[in-house]
Amino acid sequence: MSRQLTVFRNEKKYLIPQDVALKLQEEIVKLLEPDEHSTDGYYTVRSLYFDSLNNADFVQKDAGVRYRKKVRLRVYSPEDETAKLELKAKDGNLQHKMSLLVSRDEARLLQEGEYEFLIDRGDELSLKLYKIMTLGIYRPAALIEYDRRAFVYPEFNTRITFDTMVRSSEVDLDVYEMDPAWNSVLSDATVLEVKYDEKLFGPISKLLRKYNIVNSSYSKYGSGRVIMEEYL
Numbered sequence: 001m002s003r004q005l006t007v008f009r010n011e012k013k014y015l016i017p018q019d020v021a022l023k024l025q026e027e028i029v030k031l032l033e034p035d036e037h038s039t040d041g042y043y044t045v046r047s048l049y050f051d052s053l054n055n056a057d058f059v060q061k062d063a064g065v066r067y068r069k070k071v072r073l074r075v076y077s078p079e080d081e082t083a084k085l086e087l088k089a090k091d092g093n094l095q096h097k098m099s100l101l102v103s104r105d106e107a108r109l110l111q112e113g114e115y116e117f118l119i120d121r122g123d124e125l126s127l128k129l130y131k132i133m134t135l136g137i138y139r140p141a142a143l144i145e146y147d148r149r150a151f152v153y154p155e156f157n158t159r160i161t162f163d164t165m166v167r168s169s170e171v172d173l174d175v176y177e178m179d180p181a182w183n184s185v186l187s188d189a190t191v192l193e194v195k196y197d198e199k200l201f202g203p204i205s206k207l208l209r210k211y212n213i214v215n216s217s218y219s220k221y222g223s224g225r226v227i228m229e230e231y232l
Contacts, residue, residue: 052136168224
């Protein structure tokens with residue numbers, strides 16, 4: 001298994017009513033295949049987001065800055081033995097996501113603010129993350145979890161995801177916590193994400209027009225920083 005993954009592609013987000021999401025899924029299932037995790041329907045995604053001492057990443061997102069980044073630690077179950085440390089940069093609709101596979105012990109070190117093991121790895125991404133997280137004094141800021149159903153199609157590396165029941169915690173900041181104190185931040189709508197290389201698969205583009213789906217700047221991390229939002 002590769003310990004490093006880099007993805008550069010287009011990403012568009014939409015915030016849609018649940019009834020529209022269900023209708024759209026009924027049509028997409030005829031065009032695309034479920035991804036490897038969605039064969040039985042929805043699965044859980046959990047991410048621990050890190051932010052700088054002055055919450056620069058959150059502030060830039062809140063201000064609508066075109067170029068911005070996020071640093072997060074992602075698992076699919078609190079029992080996972082590995083996690084993905086991800087650096088996600090966005091420039092408008094363009095997304096550049098770089099990932100490192102880390103062990104459970106390394107994930108705990110990251111949560112404790114101990115980043116030195118990244119230097120020992122020596123690869124470019126590890127050193128870049130070490131520099132960002134050390135100079136910015138990055139620390140865990142919000143734990144975000146949601147239920148996802150995903151579809152894929154090989155043409156243009158197309159990936160469509162439906163995320164529901166978004167919840168967050170700014171109190172329990174352990175990605176392996178079995179029962180965090182969740183705060184529901186989105187329960188009456190679905191986050192639709194459309195990702196692709198070069199251009200959007202024609203039938204998908206037609207479906208979006210059919211349901212008059214409009215692009216949104218919704219951010220799960222942004223909506224999950226409830227305490228910070230009230231403070232600002």
